[in-house]
Amino acid sequence: MHPTNALGSPVPRREGREKVTGAARYAAEHTPPGCAYAWPVPATVASGRVTAVDGTAAAALPGVIGVLTPFDAPRLGASEDPTLQLLQDPRVPHRGWYVALVVADTLEGARAAASEVRVTYASEPHDVILRADHPDAYTPDEANGGHPGHREQGDPDTALSAAPVRIDCTYAVPPLHNHPMEPHAATADWDAGRHHLTVHDSSQGAGPVRAALASLFKLPEDGITVVSEHVGGGFGSKGTPRPHVVLAAMAALHYGRPVKLALPRGHLPATVGHRAPTLHRISLGAHADGTLTALTHEVTTHTSRVREFVEQAAVPARVMYAVPDVRTTHRAVALDVPTPSWMRAPGEAPGMYALESAMDELADALGIDPVELRVRNEPASEPDSGRPFSSRHLVECLREGAERFGWARSRAPRHEGPYLIGAGVASATYPVLVAPSTARAHARPDGGYLVEINATDIGTGARTVLAQVAADALRVPVGRVAVAIGHTGLPAASLAGGSCGTASWGWAVHDACAALTARLGSHRGPLPAEGLSASADTTQSAKQKSPYARHAFGAHFAEVQVDTVSGEVRVRRLLGVFAAGRILNPQTARSQFKGAMVMGLGMALTEHSTVDAAFGDFTENDLAAYHVPVHADVPDIEAHWIDEHDKHLNPMGSKGIGEIGIVGTAAAIGNAVAHATGQRLRELPLTPDRVL
Numbered sequence: 001m002h003p004t005n006a007l008g009s010p011v012p013r014r015e016g017r018e019k020v021t022g023a024a025r026y027a028a029e030h031t032p033p034g035c036a037y038a039w040p041v042p043a044t045v046a047s048g049r050v051t052a053v054d055g056t057a058a059a060a061l062p063g064v065i066g067v068l069t070p071f072d073a074p075r076l077g078a079s080e081d082p083t084l085q086l087l088q089d090p091r092v093p094h095r096g097w098y099v100a101l102v103v104a105d106t107l108e109g110a111r112a113a114a115s116e117v118r119v120t121y122a123s124e125p126h127d128v129i130l131r132a133d134h135p136d137a138y139t140p141d142e143a144n145g146g147h148p149g150h151r152e153q154g155d156p157d158t159a160l161s162a163a164p165v166r167i168d169c170t171y172a173v174p175p176l177h178n179h180p181m182e183p184h185a186a187t188a189d190w191d192a193g194r195h196h197l198t199v200h201d202s203s204q205g206a207g208p209v210r211a212a213l214a215s216l217f218k219l220p221e222d223g224i225t226v227v228s229e230h231v232g233g234g235f236g237s238k239g240t241p242r243p244h245v246v247l248a249a250m251a252a253l254h255y256g257r258p259v260k261l262a263l264p265r266g267h268l269p270a271t272v273g274h275r276a277p278t279l280h281r282i283s284l285g286a287h288a289d290g291t292l293t294a295l296t297h298e299v300t301t302h303t304s305r306v307r308e309f310v311e312q313a314a315v316p317a318r319v320m321y322a323v324p325d326v327r328t329t330h331r332a333v334a335l336d337v338p339t340p341s342w343m344r345a346p347g348e349a350p351g352m353y354a355l356e357s358a359m360d361e362l363a364d365a366l367g368i369d370p371v372e373l374r375v376r377n378e379p380a381s382e383p384d385s386g387r388p389f390s391s392r393h394l395v396e397c398l399r400e401g402a403e404r405f406g407w408a409r410s411r412a413p414r415h416e417g418p419y420l421i422g423a424g425v426a427s428a429t430y431p432v433l434v435a436p437s438t439a440r441a442h443a444r445p446d447g448g449y450l451v452e453i454n455a456t457d458i459g460t461g462a463r464t465v466l467a468q469v470a471a472d473a474l475r476v477p478v479g480r481v482a483v484a485i486g487h488t489g490l491p492a493a494s495l496a497g498g499s500c501g502t503a504s505w506g507w508a509v510h511d512a513c514a515a516l517t518a519r520l521g522s523h524r525g526p527l528p529a530e531g532l533s534a535s536a537d538t539t540q541s542a543k544q545k546s547p548y549a550r551h552a553f554g555a556h557f558a559e560v561q562v563d564t565v566s567g568e569v570r571v572r573r574l575l576g577v578f579a580a581g582r583i584l585n586p587q588t589a590r591s592q593f594k595g596a597m598v599m600g601l602g603m604a605l606t607e608h609s610t611v612d613a614a615f616g617d618f619t620e621n622d623l624a625a626y627h628v629p630v631h632a633d634v635p636d637i638e639a640h641w642i643d644e645h646d647k648h649l650n651p652m653g654s655k656g657i658g659e660i661g662i663v664g665t666a667a668a669i670g671n672a673v674a675h676a677t678g679q680r681l682r683e684l685p686l687t688p689d690r691v692l
C-alpha cells in the first residue's frame with residue numbers, strides 16, 4: 001500500500017473520543033436560550049375521531065405554555081408523507097397517533113401536563129390482525145423500492161406439480177422495531193422574524209428533513225437549516241422525517257420560543273415505523289440432483305390506513321437462484337395499525353429468512369448438503385431480469401465460510417448433556433444502490449484539506465471513511481483531511497439509507513478531490529490565503545442505468561445449542577463471509593457486519609412486537625419488553641469478506657455493507673435449530689415456548 005493511501009486501512013473512527021467522553025452532542029443536547037419542552041399526547045383508541053380535547057387541567061399546571069389540538073393547531077402545508085400531517089384533523093387512524101401537544105417550561109412539566117389532557121373520542125371498531133386469507137388483501141402494483149408487486153415467468157404451478165421433489169411451507173415474521181439507542185429528538189428555533197428555522201434533528205438525512213419542513217411550513221429550503229451532527233443509530237426509522245421534528249417546529253412557531261421534543265422510547269413503536277409482519281408461502285420444486293425447477297414466494301403483509309407501505313419481501317427470490325418457472329408476489333392489507341416503515345434490509349431480511357429456510361427444507365427433503373444445494377442453483381445472470389451480474393461471489397462466500405466454520409465436521413448432530421447441538425447455513429444478498437450527491441473539496445495554504453458534504457454519520461463511521469476516500473483521491477495522508485458533514489449548509493447529499501451512503505457520498509467526494517488535485521496540479525506558486533476549491537455533482541453518473549445487476553452477497557453459518565429442558569436456544573458461533581466489493585475500512589466495516597448479525601440474532605431468537613387485538617397497537621413499548629440481544633446472548637461472531645474487484649460500481653469499487661449482515665442470519669440460526677432438534681419451526685422468534 002502507498003504510505004499515503006488510506007483507503008482500505010483500519011483507520012479508527014474520528015469522533016470516537018468525542019463520543020465516549022460525552023463531548024459529542026446529539027439532537028436533544030442543543031438547548032437554545034429560552035427553550036421550551038414539548039410532550040405529545042397519543043390516541044388511546046385504534047380507530048375513530050377526536051370529538052374534544054380538554055386542556056384546562058393541563059394548562060393550569062405550573063409552567064405550562066399551551067396545549068395544541070387538532071382543532072386549533074397551526075395549519076400545515078403539503079407533505080408527501082401523510083404521517084407528518086399532525087394535529088390537522090380529528091381522525092384517528094391508529095392507536096398512538098398524536099392527538100395533542102403540550103408545551104411547557106420544563107420537560108417534567110410538559111410530561112405531567114400531557115397526562116392531564118382529557119381527550120374524548122367517537123371510536124369505531126378496529127381491525128389490526130393480519131391473516132393470509134384476509135378478505136381485504138390486494139396485490140399492489142408496486143412493492144417498496146419501485147419493485148413490481150407481482151412477477152411470473154413460465155408456468156410455476158404446472159412445474160411444481162411435475163417436480164420430482166417439492167416442498168410447500170409457510171413462514172411468519174412478526175412486526176419488528178428498530179429501537180435505535182438514541183430515541184428520536186429535535187430542537188427547533190425560529191429567528192425573530194420567523195423567516196428562518198434552525199433545527200437539530202436526529203435523522204439519517206438532514207436534507208430530506210429540510211425538504212419536508214420547507215413544504216409543511218411553506219418556506220424556501222434556504223430558509224431552513226437542519227443539523228444532524230451525531231446520530232445514535234436509526235436502522236431505517238430515521239430515514240424519513242418523523243412527527244417529532246414537525247411538532248417541535250410547529251410549537252416553536254406558534255409560541256415564539258425554541259422548542260425541544262425528545263420522544264420517550266414508549267412512543268417509538270407507534271410513531272416512527274416498524275418492520276411490517278410478513279406471512280410467507282414458499283413452494284420449491286426440484287430434480288433429484290437438487291436443480292430447482294419451480295419456485296413460488298407469496299408474501300402477505302400489512303400496511304396502515306394512512307400510507308401504503310409494502311415490505312418487498314418476495315424480491316430477493318428474484319435475485320438468488322436459477323429457476324425456470326417462478327412466481328414472486330406481494331399482497332397487502334390496510335389495517336388500523338401504525339404505519340410500517342423502513343427497517344434494516346427491508347424486504348431482504350424477512351424475505352431471505354423464508355427463502356433460505358425453504359432451501360434448507362428442500363436440502364433435507366433431497367438429502368443434499370445445504371451448501372451444495374445452493375451452489376448447484378447458481379444462476380448465470382440475474383434470474384428475474386436476465387442482466388449479467390456486475391460481480392457475484394456467493395459460491396465463494398459459501399465455500400470460504402464452510403471452510404472457516406468447519407462445516408463438514410459440524411454437520412453431525414450431537415448432544416452434550418441436556419443440549420442438542422446443530423449447525424445451519426443461509427445465503428445473504430442486498431442490492432447495490434447509489435444516489436446523486438454533491439461535495440466540495442478545499443485545499444488550504446498550510447497543506448490541510450477540508451471536504452464538505454451533507455452526509456450523515458449514524459454511527460457507521462461515515463466521517464472517517466469519507467476522509468479516507470478524500471485522502472486517497474488527493475494522495476495525501478488521511479490526517480491532513482478534515483471532513484464536515486451533517487448540516488444542510490453543506491453541499492447536498494443523499495441520506496444514510498439503503499446501504500448506499502458510502503457509495504453515494506464517496507463518489508462525490510472522490511470526484512471533488514480529483515478535480516481539486518487537477519487544479520492544484522496546474523497551479524503555479526504558493527496557494528493564495530483563501531486556498532483552492534473544487535466541487536463535484538454525481539447526479540448524471542449516479543442516475544445512469546447500469547446494464548448490470550448489482551448486488552452484494554454473503555453466507556452465514558451458525559452453531560446453536562438447544563436446551564431440551566428449558567427450550568432455550570443459544571447461538572454458540574456465528575460466522576459470515578461477504579462479497580461486498582472493496583472494503584474501504586476493515587475496522588468500521590467489520591463493526592457494521594457484526595452489528596447487523598447481532599440484529600439478525602435478535603430477529604431469530606428474541607425480538608418481536610405483538611399487535612394487541614384488543615387495544616390495537618404494540619404491547620412491547622420499552623427495552624424491557626422488546627428483547628434485543630445483550631452481551632450474554634451474543635457469542636463469538638466472525639465477519640470475513642472476500643477480495644472482490646468490481647469495475648461497474650463507483651470510483652472506490654465499494655458495495656454497501658450496512659444491511660447485508662442481517663440478511664439470512666435468522667435463517668442460518670433457524671436452520672441450525674432444525675438441524676439440532678429435527679423439528680422445523682417456521683415462525684420467528686424461536687422462543688422457548690415454541691421450541692419445547
Ligand code: MOS
Nearest residue numbers: 236343344497498
Ligand atoms: Mo436503512 S432501513 O435503508 O435506513
